[in-house]
Amino acid sequence: MSLREYQRKRNFKSTREPKPDAAVPEGSRTLFVVQLHHARRRHFDFRLQVGNALKSWAVPKGPSYNPHTKRLAVEVEDHPVAYADFEGEIEEGYGKGHVDQFDRGVWSTDGDPMAQLKKGHLRFELFGTRLKGGWHLVRSGRKERQQPWFLIKDDDAFASDVEADDLLDTKMRESTRKAAKSESARIAAKKSTARVRKAPAARKLGKTSLIHQAKALPNAKKAAASAEFFAPALTQLRLEPPPGDNWIHEVKWDGYRILATIAKGKVALWSRNALRWDDKVPDILQAVDALGLDSARLDGELIATDSQGRSDFNALQKTLSGEAQHPLVYVLFDLPYFEGYDLARTPLLERKALLERMLGHGRRHLAFSSHTQGDGVEAMQRAMDFKLEGIVSKRIDSGYHSGRGGDWIKVKRLEGDEFAVVGYTPPKGSRNGFGSLLLAKPDPDHRDGWLFAGRVGTGFTDKSLAQTAALVTKNASRKTPPNLRNIDPLLRDAWWVQPSLVVEVNYRGMGNNSLLRQPSLKTLRMDKTPNDLRNADRSPAKKASKPAKKAPTKTARTRSTSNDADTSLVTITHPDRVVFPGDNITKQDVADYYSSIMQWFLPSVLGRPLSIIRCPEGAEKTCFFQKHPVQGLHRVGFVRLKEEKGSQAIYIYAKDANSVMELVQFGTLEFHLWGSMADNPDKADRVVFDLDPAPKVGWKRVVAAARLLRTWLDRIGLASFLRTTGGKGLHVVVPLNPGCPWSQVKDFSHAVASTMASAYPDEFIDTASKVKRSGKIFVDYLRNSRGATSIANYSLRARKGAPVAVPLRWEELAKIERGDAFNIHTLPKRLARLRKDPWEGIDTIEQSLDTALETLHKQQ
Known part of the structure; x- marks a missing residue:
C-alpha cells in the first residue's frame, strides 16, 4: 500500500515519527495498535496491519465494548508498520500533540481483508490486552472528504458496557488531564477519571461438575499442578492402521504440536521441543484462558483450515509469518491432568470424554479432535477420499505416556x-x-x-x-x-x-x-x-498444429543425489512470484537453484551460525538482514550464543538441506556465515580478506591484489582459497585447524591489511572511509570478528542478474573476467563439468596462526 500521503503530510526533520521506508518486523503476526492521540482534538487512532502498512482510522470517542454502540471512525492515511512502536510528543506540524499506546496485539479475519474493506464491511478479531473478541468496521453511506466508518463490537463473550476511557491507565489519564484545554477535552478528561475498570473477560465455563467427574475417573490420582513443560506422547509410523475394536482413529492434523499447561490460573503454551509459544499465538492463549481453569494439561495440534475445513499447513505458516491472516484453531485430543487430578493412567476414552464435555460447543479457536472406534481400514479410506494427511490410531485403554510407546500409531496417506x-x-x-x-x-x-x-x-x-x-x-x-x-x-x-x-x-x-x-x-x-x-484417465497429450518449441530450460529442477540433500519436506509457496524482475526469475527458480546445487552448497554451511538476507517481495524491494529466529521456522537449528556486548541471543544455523529450503521458502536469497561453528563459537576456523575495489578500479588490479595476498600468506606457511563475491571483488580465505580465538584472528587480519596498505599505499587502503578509498582497493579485515559474517560459497546475491559467489581454484583466476562472472543460470552448467569442489580438502588442512606468526618472526 502507498504511504505517499503519510510522507506528504510530515516533515521528518522536525518529527520523530518513523519514515515511510521503515522496515516491517520480520516474521511476526499481523498486528493492530490503538494510540491515544492528544492532538487539536483528542481521539483514538485505530490501526490494523494489512501487508506492509497500517490501515488507520481516527475514533474520537474510542472503542466501545457495547455491541449496540456505533463509534465513528474516520479513515485517515495509511501509516508505516513501524508507527506501532511510536509514543511521545509530536512537537510540530501535522498531528502535533502527545501520543500514548492504548493497546497492541495481533488480529485476524476470515478471508481477504482488502476485499472486505473494498465491500465496506470488515469482520475481525482482536487479541490485545484491553481489546479482545470480535469487531466490525462498517463503511458509512455518507460521501465526505475523509471516509467515515463505524467501529462496532461484536455481540460475543466479551461484550459489555465498558468504554475506552474506562480502561485508561494512570499514565494515559495524566496525559488526558494535561491536554484538557478545550471544553470537549475537559469533558473527556473528567469522564476518563470517573472510574477505572478492567477489560472484559470471556464468560467462563462451569467446572464444578467436571471436577467431580474427573475425580471419579478410573485411576485418577490427586496431584499438585505444575507450570513446567511436560514431554508429549509421540506416534510410531506404520504403513497400515491396526485392526480391532480396541483402537480409535483420529484425523492426523497437519499443523504444529502444542502443549498447554495451566497452573494457578496462568496459561503457558509450549512447542513439542519445550519452546514457549505464548507470544506467537495470543489468540490461542486467550481461548485457553477463557476456559477459566485453575490447573490443567492439554495436548493438541495448532492448525489453520482451508475453505473445505481441512488443516492447511501452508496457511498456518503464512499466518504465523505475517503473510496471511487465517484464523487459527487449537485442536485438542488429550487431557492428562485436570483441576488437581493426574489422569495419565486413566483410559484414553475416559480422558477424551471429559475433554469433550469441558470444551462444550461453539468455543472459537478451540476444537475437539473427534474419533471413530474400530475399522481402521475404513477410517484410513475416508482420509484418502478427503485427501487428509492420514490418521492417528490410539489404544482405547492406554494411559498418557511420554515418548513413543506404541500406543499411538500414525498412518500417512499413500x-x-x-x-x-x-x-x-x-x-x-x-x-x-x-x-x-x-x-x-x-x-x-x-x-x-x-x-x-x-x-x-x-x-x-x-x-x-x-x-x-x-x-x-x-x-x-x-x-x-x-x-x-x-x-x-x-x-x-x-x-x-x-x-x-x-x-x-x-x-x-x-x-x-x-x-x-x-x-x-x-x-x-x-x-x-x-x-x-497414455490412456484416457490421464491428461491427453496436446496435439500441436505447429512444430513443438523446445521447452525453456529451468535451472536445476531436481534434488541433489545425496540422501542428505533431500528437500522434499519443504513446500515452496507462491512459486510464480517474480524475485528478480529484470531477469524474470521466480521464487521457484530460486528454490530449484538451491535444490540443484545442494550437494555443493551444503557442506560449507552446515553447523555455522547464519545471517541471511530475505527479500519476500523480490530483490528490488525491501530486503531484511536476519540472524535470529522468526515464527514459523522449524527445520533450522537454534543455538544460544553470547554477543559482543555480553548479552545472549538465539541464532539460526542449517542442520540439513531442509533447513536451507525452509529459509528459501521464507524468501531468503543470500546466506552469510560465521567464521566459526555453532558448537565452538569462540574459536575462528576461517580468516576472510575481502578485496573490495573502489569504483573505476579495474578487474585486473583486483586479480593482482589477490595473487599478491596469496604470495604473502604462502611465505608464512598459510594456504589460502579463492572466491568470487558475486559483486565487484574477491575473497581470499584462510582455513585454521585448530581454530584460534577471535581476538587473535582480528589482530592478525588487521595487521595483514595494514601491511599491504603501508607497502603499497597507492594500491591498497585498510580503512572503510569512502572519501579516502578513491582509486584504491579496500582490504576489508572487519569480517574477522565474533559475529561478523561473509557470503557463503554458491550463495545467490540479491542483485540484478542473480549473480552467485563462487569458489575457484587459483589456476582459474586468469580466466575470470569479473566478480559476478557466474549467475543462477550459468553456475549449474559449471558444476556439471566439475569433478570435485575447488575447495575440496579445506577442512583437512592443518595450519594455525601460532605457527604462521612463528614463521614470520624467523623471517624478520
Missing part, C-alpha cells in the same frame, strides 16, 4: 501410480544390479515426450531387484533420451534406456519440483507397456 522406467543409477556398496530406477510420466505437452518424475530405490526384494536389473540394463546408454524433459542435471552417473518397463510406485505426494516424495516400489507391471500410460 498415493500410487504407474511410471515408465527411463534409466537407472549404478549400485553402491553391497547392492547388485542398480542403485535406483529413474522414472518418467507422459508429457502432456508433447505427444511422444516424457517428464522425469524422480527415482525409486526402495521396496525391492532380492528377487525383484535381480528380475528388474535383467530387464532394465539391456541396451543402456550414457546418452540422455531426446524426448525426456525435466532431467536432474546432477545425474552425471546415470544410465538411460528407452521406455519399455512399467512399475507401480507408492509415494507420499509430490515435492517442490513435481518429483515423487518418499517413493517405494509396489510391483512390476509386466502386463503393461509404457504406451498404456
